[in-house]
Amino acid sequence: MSHPSDQQGQQGGQQPGTGGVHERVLAWSETELGVEGRVLEVVRAPAAVLSAVGERVDPTSPETVQLAADLVATMRVSPGCVGLAAPQVGVGAQVFCVDVSEHPKTRDHHGTFVLCNAEVVASSRNEKAREGCMSVPDLTGDVKRASRIVVRGQLPGTGEEVELHANAFEARCLQHEIDHCQGLLFVDRVAGAHAIFARQTYL
Amino acid sequence: MNSPRSTAPSILHAVTVLGHDRPGIIAEATGRLAGLGLNLEDSTMTLLRGHFAMMLLCAGDAPAADIETALAPLADDGTLTVTVREVPQEPAAAAAGTSWVLTVHGGDRPGIVSAVVGQVAEAGGNITDLTTRLAGDLYLLVAEIDLPAGADVDAVGAAIRAAATDLGVGATLRPAEADEL
Numbered sequence: 001m002s003h004p005s006d007q008q009g010q011q012g013g014q015q016p017g018t019g020g021v022h023e024r025v026l027a028w029s030e031t032e033l034g035v036e037g038r039v040l041e042v043v044r045a046p047a048a049v050l051s052a053v054g055e056r057v058d059p060t061s062p063e064t065v066q067l068a069a070d071l072v073a074t075m076r077v078s079p080g081c082v083g084l085a086a087p088q089v090g091v092g093a094q095v096f097c098v099d100v101s102e103h104p105k106t107r108d109h110h111g112t113f114v115l116c117n118a119e120v121v122a123s124s125r126n127e128k129a130r131e132g133c134m135s136v137p138d139l140t141g142d143v144k145r146a147s148r149i150v151v152r153g154q155l156p157g158t159g160e161e162v163e164l165h166a167n168a169f170e171a172r173c174l175q176h177e178i179d180h181c182q183g184l185l186f187v188d189r190v191a192g193a194h195a196i197f198a199r200q201t202y203l
Numbered sequence: 204m205n206s207p208r209s210t211a212p213s214i215l216h217a218v219t220v221l222g223h224d225r226p227g228i229i230a231e232a233t234g235r236l237a238g239l240g241l242n243l244e245d246s247t248m249t250l251l252r253g254h255f256a257m258m259l260l261c262a263g264d265a266p267a268a269d270i271e272t273a274l275a276p277l278a279d280d281g282t283l284t285v286t287v288r289e290v291p292q293e294p295a296a297a298a299a300g301t302s303w304v305l306t307v308h309g310g311d312r313p314g315i316v317s318a319v320v321g322q323v324a325e326a327g328g329n330i331t332d333l334t335t336r337l338a339g340d341l342y343l344l345v346a347e348i349d350l351p352a353g354a355d356v357d358a359v360g361a362a363i364r365a366a367a368t369d370l371g372v373g374a375t376l377r378p379a380e381a382d383e384l
Contacts, residue, residue: 046310138338193332
């Protein structure tokens with residue numbers, strides 16, 4: 001079995017998702033940022049900022065560091081939230097946080113971390129699953145995404161470039177957040193006309 | 204599927220049930236159809252802003268009047284509307300072109316669907332599935348589209364995006380992926 005999309009970005013024989021957990025990213029926590037995160041209001045579609053490509057940021061700038069802290073703080077107070085991207089708090093920037101450590105669908109994970117200017121550099125093993133989003137609160141949809149990916153980005157504060165392998169639910173979450181930074185919502189990727197549903201339960 | 208086929212081609216009836224939702228509508232409707240020896244073929248059911256909406260095609264020898272009589276009790280409390288009508292057999296269309304999924308979303312305003320699907324029709328595209336949802340202020344359309352062989356997909360996509368931009372909404376057109384296993 002071979003899908004064209006499975007080959008995407010795999011030049012050089014890199015095997016996404018087999019690289020183990022990135023120790024530096026796993027060790028990272030928002031306390032490194034050294035600033036207090038503020039809880040921001042989460043914006044909802046059809047806010048224009050959600051459909052615009054975010055600006056690349058300087059990961060070492062004070063604004064980016066504060067934004068990173070704010071994203072984590074906002075994620076923490078939002079029930080069930082496993083990731084939040086800057087456009088969701090009204091900031092058109094390529095910054096997001098994730099923390100899937102408590103989610104039952106998680107296999108490997110890197111705890112809480114923030115990435116700037118992140119991109120997917122390799123992906124494979126597409127799987128379909130139903131997603132929701134705090135910015136599209138009334139709908140869910142079936143989205144096919146890679147279950148093994150390699151993501152490259154920079155840590156806020158130090159600006160270190162990291163390349164991490166993610167799998168299962170963390171891989172899905174990273175792709176969802178990276179999409180936000182590119183102005184895409186899960187509804188832009190739903191599998192088809194019968195793949196959109198009214199939300200049944202609110203967390 | 205659920206009844207033996209006779210040698211004579213059976214008659215197709217389209218049944219619609221629309222109205223106030225409650226548990227058991229489908230069970231009652233399909234039970235009454237089965238009682239007439241009708242075979243359920245394609246069907247679709249969803250809730251449209253909370254309203255029960257079902258369409259189905261059933262095949263068999265029962266005349267429309269008998270089906271209407273059998274389903275009449277469904278509408279007894281006045282909250283459901285049931286229609287039955289005979290429809291011809293349609294040959295399954297052989298799709299020679301390419302299949303696409305279109306997503307359009309943005310702030311609700313009149314005319315989004317007509318403007319966007321107008322561009323699809325202009326290109327000779329056929330919509331084979333459509334869902335639209337209004338959720339708060341967010342209007343969302345997802346359509347599956349067959350474009351004819353030889354269609355300039357980039358041009359169709361550009362025309363759709365231009366129509367969407369004029370209405371202040373966004374549109375994405377991407378291939379409908381089917382993994383052959």
